[in-house]
Amino acid sequence: MELRHLRYFQAVAEEGSFTRAAERLHIAQPPLSRQIRQLEEELGVALLERSTRALRLTEAGRFLLEQSRLLTARLDEVVESTRRLGRRERRWFGIGFVPSTLYGFVPELIRRLRGADPLVDVGLSEMTTLPQLEALKAGRIDLGFGRILFDDPAVERRVLLTEPLMAAVPLGHALAGQAGVTVERLAREPLVLYPARPRPNFSDHVLGLFRAAGHAPQVVQEANELQTAIGLVAAGLGVAVVPASVQRLQRQDVAHVRIEAESFVSPVIVSYRKDDTSPFLRQALLLAQELAA
Template sequence: MNDRADAIDLRRLIYFVAVAEELHFGRAAARLAIAQPPLSRQVAQLEADLGVILIDRSRMQIRLTQAGSVLLERARDVLERLDRAQREIKRIGEGFSGHLRVAFVGSATYGVLPNVIKAFRLAYPEVELALSAMNNAELKRAVIQREIDIAVARPSLDDEELKVEPLHHEPLILALPAALASAQARPIRLADIKSNTFVLYPRKPRPSFADYILKICLDEGFIPKSQVLAQDFQTAISLISVGVGIALVPESVSQSERPGVTYCTYIGSNPGASLSLNYRRDNRMPHLFNFLKIAKKVTSARAGLKA
């Protein structure tokens, strides 16, 4: 075999398969939508490249040589694999396959995000969706360092490398130990319960959602004298359930009942809590934009139901 056989021309391989399957140059040419003379020349050139005779032309009806039969079998496999690879790559390029990494703050597991994830999985079942929980600081580091594709944060992440898309805005409510809630007169004014211990989260790093809540308290004219810092939202709710203190939390949290915890509205400063989708400006992967599209569709439908 000469040096030219080191790489087989793909077009010539396709032409050979057509001739080998039709066992007729005219029918093969018609199948390929080309003229017969260039087809014959390409097959002959393939034989010259390989240094073997692939087609026995000595009879009225052509037939494959032993080498031709082996090449046909191998060529079919190569072309099938190539076609499969092209289809797979195309689906990844269109966002219908591949993987997407999404991380979120703990409180995002209530409300709209689970519906967005469910809708995305339904629309793109072949996309592997990797999910993980992080606090805002971890989210910012991970998305900037390309360890995740989308950070679902509260509040939004502030960095010039990131783009922010609003996902959902909701009011804040009080989370109280059940015993305290039953003894508290209604309506509850935030300033009237300032003597209670405020459970804030996360503990670190700062600034964080904890500082956002402290700013609300300051707007009401006080700073909680007694504060307990929890590492995350789930720990904060657990502390409230055993009577450690109270907390301001997103309204969607109340959709999941927790023994020992009562949720209620309050009177006072309530700028609400916003959930946002944060991603790198230079991330152009179609999976990300498909997720954003699904998120907008779900939140629009949700807003329509509430209207």
């Protein structure tokens, strides 16, 4: 499938006529009909109900029209941004982040950076730490916020802060009213782990902390998203180990209990390319250090 197939299909669907669509696209009608047939053959479904009176979209055709409009609209935005960057009218600055950092200083950092320079577009990408390193080296992002330490000769990494970890438990749980919980006691609880993939990630960090303390908790469920993990805790499937800042969610069906172990902490780490000397990056790093402090 090529992009022109989608453009041609959209024109036919919107005009309700091959003739009018061909005029709009400035091509002859027979080649347009062939392109739509090729698209249907490649997808293996009929997109149009052809009759002598009018063209109608099939259910599959309506779905493709709706989804392809979103796709081509996003592509148009990317093309226009690329042109602006190529003309040096604006610069793109990409930030990658793990979801749990959004409960700390990172949202305020993003807000300030988005208003710091009218010639810089700040883009955001949710991704775990390991994909951040690959995205940095590929130039897809310029700054990453994660929680796992990896060594890479092309990437500079700084620990901005170290955050205590807490146990998230259902509100009616026996631990919910406790001021703290030992690792030994916590390890006896069924554990909801996140994120499930890609590995290694924060879940491996949590399991490593348990192993270092001499315990192996029973993992009963893995979730890809932090919010999903907290929802599963609220549903009574088990407990989860989360950064202390997650308490800002203020869920009424989950309690957070301090883990009585100095080792149960999680760093917030900023990553960037070692060869990136841009002034905007320096500004972002200084602001991140200020807000983290």
